[in-house]
Amino acid sequence: xxxxxxxxxxALYPDDSFEQPIFGGRVALHRGGGLGSYDTLPKALSDEAExxxxxxxxxxxxxxxxxxxxxxxxxxxxxxxxxxxxxCAARGIKVCNVPDYxxxxxxxxxxxxxxxxxxxxxxHHDVQRSDPPAAWNYLDAPVIRRLNVQxxxxxxxxxxxxxxxxxxxxxxxxxxxxxxxxxNGVDRALGINRCRSLQELLPQSDVLSLHCLLTRETKGLIGxxxxxxxxxxxxxxxxxxxxxLDLDAVEANLRSGHLAGxxxxxxxxxxxxxPEPPLLQAYRAREEWLRGRLIVTPHSAFHAPESLLDIRVxxxxxxxxxxxxxxxxxxxxxxxD
Numbered sequence: 001x002x003x004x005x006x007x008x009x010x011a012l013y014p015d016d017s018f019e020q021p022i023f024g025g026r027v028a029l030h031r032g033g034g035l036g037s038y039d040t041l042p043k044a045l046s047d048e049a050e051x052x053x054x055x056x057x058x059x060x061x062x063x064x065x066x067x068x069x070x071x072x073x074x075x076x077x078x079x080x081x082x083x084x085x086x087x088c089a090a091r092g093i094k095v096c097n098v099p100d101y102x103x104x105x106x107x108x109x110x111x112x113x114x115x116x117x118x119x120x121x122x123x124h125h126d127v128q129r130s131d132p133p134a135a136w137n138y139l140d141a142p143v144i145r146r147l148n149v150q151x152x153x154x155x156x157x158x159x160x161x162x163x164x165x166x167x168x169x170x171x172x173x174x175x176x177x178x179x180x181x182x183x184n185g186v187d188r189a190l191g192i193n194r195c196r197s198l199q200e201l202l203p204q205s206d207v208l209s210l211h212c213l214l215t216r217e218t219k220g221l222i223g224x225x226x227x228x229x230x231x232x233x234x235x236x237x238x239x240x241x242x243x244x245l246d247l248d249a250v251e252a253n254l255r256s257g258h259l260a261g262x263x264x265x266x267x268x269x270x271x272x273x274x275p276e277p278p279l280l281q282a283y284r285a286r287e288e289w290l291r292g293r294l295i296v297t298p299h300s301a302f303h304a305p306e307s308l309l310d311i312r313v314x315x316x317x318x319x320x321x322x323x324x325x326x327x328x329x330x331x332x333x334x335x336x337d
Contacts, residue, residue, distance in 0.1 A: 223246040242270060
């Protein structure tokens, strides 16, 4: 029997040394020429492809038309908003993600951002490298607070949110969460506190950390009205998806002093378009009002050599299970948002 054609257009890896032992020789894996490279794939490969890996590429209905035999799409990541799932469902194409990679890295990243802000690491680092450097002394600032007098609020208690909750709890925070899709009892199992609405969570969150998927329901979930409900001098962390959060509202709340600080690993549009949003412009200009109050990282919370290997192996295992063995591993139900 001829091997099944599977494509990885973004050419993330130099070879298939990890994938082929997983596929057992049943797949011919072809790599493309990099980001945005669907149109550079030979038509003969596109016509025969039954499996497709997606990392940073978007996959639209127009893109799908290139792959008449496609059966399975594996998004090499947790979020799947880059894939037109309605178009896939209309053709009976199964869409999968890799929900169990990068969990510890992203959780660590969210906590690291929190500590860098709440312990004044970023603030004192910034002033000590100023010209001339600040006096050899601590600074008082609203962003700095003892951890165990604060509540840590989490939106979305999936794998990553749970890992963050356990880390925050170990550091002495009192942990609260909001996730309407979780069954009763999760809070008791973890020894944390459940809120039945966002409006219940926000007023008691001295730190608010976002860990929800991007869906129709969560797009724009945290805007000006929601940020206004946070306690004064709260810290906001987003390692989930940029469009969940209104960036202009974050800027307004940082400028007014309502937010003491923010850590952003994701932005509403990536890569950041020009002209950049005002908050990013102020950040890059090192404007004084933002000193020690804003951390921006380039959607890198997931990154570590170990997590990159995880996503490669787990992505291949998912493709094998679904495309070759007919299982439902990590298949996202078509009705899921």
